[in-house]
Amino acid sequence: MAMNYIIHLLIYFDIYVIVALSLNLVVGYCGMLTLVHAGFYAIGGYAYALLTLVLGWGFLPSLLTAVMLAATLSLAVSLPAWRLKGDFFVLATLAVQALIFSLLYNWSDPNAPLGTWNNLTNGPFGISGIPKPKILGFTVTDSHSFFLLATVLAVLCAFIVWRLTSSPWGRVLVAMREDELAARNLGKNTRMLKVQALAIASGLVSVAGTLYAAYVGYLDPSSASLEESILMLSMVIVGGVGNFRGPVIGAIVLIAVPELLRFLDLPDALAANLRLAIYGLLLVLMMHFRPQGISGKYRLS
Amino acid sequence: MQIILNGLIFGLSIALLAIAFQLVYLPTRVFFMGLAGLYVLAPYAGMAIQQAFGFWPVSLLISLPLVSGLSVLFEWANHAPLRRKGVSDGAHLISSLGLYIILVQVVVMIWGNDPKTLRTGLDSAFHLGDSVLTGSQLLILCVSTILLIIFLMILRVTNLGLRLRALANNPVQFALYGYNIDVYRLLAFGLSGVFVTIASLLTAYDIGYTPYTGLSATLLAVVAVIIGGRNSFVGPIAGALMLGMIRAQVVWHFSARWQDAVTFIVLVLFLLIRPEGLFGQKTRIEANIL
Numbered sequence: 090m091a092m093n094y095i096i097h098l099l100i101y102f103d104i105y106v107i108v109a110l111s112l113n114l115v116v117g118y119c120g121m122l123t124l125v126h127a128g129f130y131a132i133g134g135y136a137y138a139l140l141t142l143v144l145g146w147g148f149l150p151s152l153l154t155a156v157m158l159a160a161t162l163s164l165a166v167s168l169p170a171w172r173l174k175g176d177f178f179v180l181a182t183l184a185v186q187a188l189i190f191s192l193l194y195n196w197s198d199p200n201a202p203l204g205t206w207n208n209l210t211n212g213p214f215g216i217s218g219i220p221k222p223k224i225l226g227f228t229v230t231d232s233h234s235f236f237l238l239a240t241v242l243a244v245l246c247a248f249i250v251w252r253l254t255s256s257p258w259g260r261v262l263v264a265m266r267e268d269e270l271a272a273r274n275l276g277k278n279t280r281m282l283k284v285q286a287l288a289i290a291s292g293l294v295s296v297a298g299t300l301y302a303a304y305v306g307y308l309d310p311s312s313a314s315l316e317e318s319i320l321m322l323s324m325v326i327v328g329g330v331g332n333f334r335g336p337v338i339g340a341i342v343l344i345a346v347p348e349l350l351r352f353l354d355l356p357d358a359l360a361a362n363l364r365l366a367i368y369g370l371l372l373v374l375m376m377h378f379r380p381q382g383i384s385g386k387y388r389l390s
Numbered sequence: 391m392q393i394i395l396n397g398l399i400f401g402l403s404i405a406l407l408a409i410a411f412q413l414v415y416l417p418t419r420v421f422f423m424g425l426a427g428l429y430v431l432a433p434y435a436g437m438a439i440q441q442a443f444g445f446w447p448v449s450l451l452i453s454l455p456l457v458s459g460l461s462v463l464f465e466w467a468n469h470a471p472l473r474r475k476g477v478s479d480g481a482h483l484i485s486s487l488g489l490y491i492i493l494v495q496v497v498v499m500i501w502g503n504d505p506k507t508l509r510t511g512l513d514s515a516f517h518l519g520d521s522v523l524t525g526s527q528l529l530i531l532c533v534s535t536i537l538l539i540i541f542l543m544i545l546r547v548t549n550l551g552l553r554l555r556a557l558a559n560n561p562v563q564f565a566l567y568g569y570n571i572d573v574y575r576l577l578a579f580g581l582s583g584v585f586v587t588i589a590s591l592l593t594a595y596d597i598g599y600t601p602y603t604g605l606s607a608t609l610l611a612v613v614a615v616i617i618g619g620r621n622s623f624v625g626p627i628a629g630a631l632m633l634g635m636i637r638a639q640v641v642w643h644f645s646a647r648w649q650d651a652v653t654f655i656v657l658v659l660f661l662l663i664r665p666e667g668l669f670g671q672k673t674r675i676e677a678n679i680l
Contacts, residue, residue, distance in 0.1 A: 122480055173661060176421050176479055180612065181661055184654035187609070191651040315605065319487065326484060362495040369491030373468065376485035380477060 096232050100304055102344055103239035104297045107246045109324045109336030111293035116322070117330030118254060119286050120266035124318045125166050125182040126294055128189035129159045131313030133295025134302035135193065135210060138219045143204030148222035148229075152299050159295035160288040167287040171280050186318055193310040215309025222303045229303075239300050246293050251333060253289065262286060263331075316365075323368050327375055329382025338384050343368070392521035393638045399527050401634020402534035403596075406589035407611035408618070408626035409541055413582040415615070416558035416623065418575050421479065423608065424464050424486040425586055427493030430604035432457050432587045433508060433594035434501050440508075450591070458583025464489055465579040470572060490605070498601045507598035508591070526596040533592060537585070538627060545623055554578060555623070606650070613657045619667030628668055 112126050136155035140146045146154075165188075169181040197212030210216070222229045222238060229235050253259050265272045265279045273279050302308045311317070320343070328339020347364045355363065375382065407429070414422040435456055440449040468485055514525040523531070545551035556564045557574050565571050593599070593607070610633065611626075618629025633653065640652045660667065 122483075169658065169661065172665070176483065177616075177661065177665070179480075179483065180616065181658060183609065184657045184661075187650050187654045191648070195647045195651075319491070322484075323488075359499060362498050366492050366495035366499075369488040369495065372488030372491070373485045376472065376477065376481045376488070377468075377475075380481055 093232060096236050098344060098348065100232065100236050100239050100300075102340060103236075103243040104300050104304075105324065105340040105344060106243050106337055107297035107300070108294055108321050109328065109340045110247055110250045110333075111290040111297070112321055112325050113330050113336040114250060114254070114286055114290040114293075116325050117332070117335070118259065118262045118266060119283065121170060121283075122179050122322070123166065123182040123287075124179060124315065124322065125186040125189070126290075126321045127315070127317035128186045128313050129163065129291040130294045130298040130301070130317070130321075131193060131308070131310070132159050132162060132189065133298030134308045134312060135216070135298075136295070137299040138216045138302050138308050139204050139209070141220050141223075142216065142218065148224045148303070152296065155295045155299050156292040159298075160292040163287045163291035164284065166291075167284040170283045170287065183315070186313070186315060190310055190313045190315070193313050210310070213310060215307060217307045219302050219306045219308065221306075235304060239304070242296055242300060246296060247333075249289075249293070254333070258282075258285075320368065323372050326382055327371050329384045331381075332384070335382050335384045339382070342371075342383070391519065393642050394635065395518070395521050395523065396527075397635035397638030398631060399523075399530050399634070400637060401631035402538070403530055403589055403593050404607075404610050404614050404634055405627045405630035406534050406537060406585055406592070407607060408614040408630045409538070409623075410582045410585035410589065411608065411611050412615055412620075412623060412626050413554075413578050413585065415620070417554055417561075417578045418465075418469065418473075419479065419482075420465075420469050420486065421483040422464075422486055422579075422582070423483065424461070424468075424489040424493070425582065425611075426604035426608035427490040428457050428461055428583060428586045428604075429590045429607055430494050430497055430599075430601050431460070432590035433506075433599040434497055436591055436594075437506070437508060438501075453591070454584060454587050457587040458580045461579045461583030461586070462576050465576055469579075470575065494601050494604065501601075503601050505598050505600045506594075508595045524596075526592075530592045530596060533588065537588060541585070542624070550577070558623075610653065613653055615667075616657060617660050617667055619669035622667075622669040625667055625669030632668075 108126070108130065112123070115121055115123050115126075133155040136158050137151045140151035140154060141148070165185050166182055169185075170178055173181050193210045194212055196209045197214075198207040201208035203211050203216065222235070224238075229238055254262070261272065261277050262282060264275075265277065265282055269279055298312070301312070324339040324343045325336050326339070327342055328337065329335030346367055347360070350360050350364055350367075353360075407425075411422060411425055414420055414425070432453060436449050436453040439452050440446060443449060464486070468489060469482060472482060472485060509526060516523045516525070516528060543551075545555065553564070553569060553574060554577075557569075557571065557578075561571060564574075590599070590604075590607075593603075611630070614630035614633050615626045616629070617632060618627065619625030633656070636656060637649050637653060640646075640649050644652075
């Protein structure tokens with residue numbers, strides 16, 4: 090029993106590590122505050138759910154399609170990033186986030202079957218009965234093997250982020266964060282860099298969305314909500330951005346806080362709200378006392 | 391005509407909120423998301439006081455200073471210390487987002503999260519030519535028009551308005567003339583609290599309230615500010631009216647559920663094509679006015 094609980098937490102940890110590391114690529118290495126991350130997370134989940142449930146695809150092809158889809162759609166954020174900075178870039182990401190949410194929420198028709206053109210997302214009712222992942226004829230049913238799968242994917246994503254950020258490409262990214270004009274003077278194509286970074290981050294976070302959909306088996310538009318984006322953002326802000334440790338620490342903290350609250354024996358409804366209030370408090374306190382996060386390298390600007 | 395009127399009235403209620411946002415944003419450059427929290431708190435506090443006293447002017451008289459006092463507290467306890475540390479705009483934005491989350495969760499913990507309304511019973515209807523207005527719409531129309539006029543008067547005629555505009559225009563110069571910037575920042579936050587309370591109470595009276603209306607309403611107001619021109623006090627009013635009309639047209643031609651999508655498409659179009667807004671002067675968008 091206790092083992093299952095720990096496995097459950099570890100699977101969530103795997104999912105959130107992918108989220109935090111990919112968000113760190115945008116927030117920490119590009120220095121662009123984005124609120125659209127939950128949107129791409131949900132797009133990954135929905136793509137996986139529809140492809141497996143309606144078309145009967147296996148895990149790997151649907152995962153790859155979800156990644157491609159999210160990476161392509163990230164153009165909606167990276168093109169405005171060519172011209173907008175600071176608060177106004179945040180607003181543009183918020184706009185895209187609202188668009189994604191309202192598409193997922195509204196693209197439905199109670200009379201049409203799920204997955205057809207008229208009822209792509211089933212709207213506010215969400216998609217239930219998402220099949221467990223099927224890889225090469227082997228179906229992952231119990232949580233232990235799902236944990237293995239999630240860990241393999243998380244390690245893979247972490248490896249990708251690690252190699253990218255310690256490569257010359259990653260160093261140009263940091264140069265762009267510090268001084269975009271100077272980076273352009275040195276002949277670096279910063280526009281292309283932003284497109285690439287956002288596409289990679291969106292692709293990675295859609296892997297996390299896929300894992301979540303496959304693990305829980307149910308998905309509704311609330312996973313693309315602004316609250317979810319804020320949660321992801323507070324994860325990297327609390328942990329710290331601009332290096333590899335920070336986001337991982339942030340993911341641990343934000344998973345540990347609700348679990349610790351569980352031991353306080355609060356009523357369920359109250360506990361959920363208290364958890365969110367604590368996240369809000371963490372954001373405020375972090376900005377006052379440690380703007381670079383617990384283990385961050387870079388102060389948000 | 392009916393659609394234009396509906397749009398106009400909805401636009402007026404956004405305009406009040408946009409003014410509240412702009413009153414903080416221009417003089418202090420704080421992207422004040424805590425406004426959404428105040429917007430959520432106002433009707434709940436009003437309702438609780440109403441139940442205790444049973445007379446609505448008392449409830450208004452207590453909830454106005456309560457909410458704007460809280461707004462001043464936000465500045466005094468959060469944004470002023472952050473400013474003294476010289477942090478970036480992003481840190482202000484994030485910390486005030488944190489304040490919003492705390493405030494909303496506290497409201498939910500105290501009052502629950504069911505939709506409520508301030509109005510009891512059915513609304514009365516008035517005929518105006520060939521269109522129909524409900525009593526609460528008429529109330530919004532009158533009160534917001536009067537408030538907007540008062541706001542413009544404060545801004546143009548009184549010394550306070552002049553100083554707030556000066557602070558918005560050039561805080562360093564303003565301080566050099568011997569004015570205490572901190573006091574005027576507190577004043578700006580307090581005034582903003584007054585506007586947000588009234589905007590929130592009016593909307594709550596008309597269509598009800600939940601703890602989650604605050605963020606979407608504030609985002610609409612921010613969109614109105616961008617459309618209208620973020621360096622102007624008057625632009626947001628025009629932006630809000632335009633946004634109200636557009637949303638009413640969307641309801642008429644498509645469906646109410648696409649309102650938000652269309653709103654944010656309008657925002658993106660403005661950001662890309664005319665980032666300075668309707669009333670803005672043409673400057674580089676990243677240029678900061680010192």
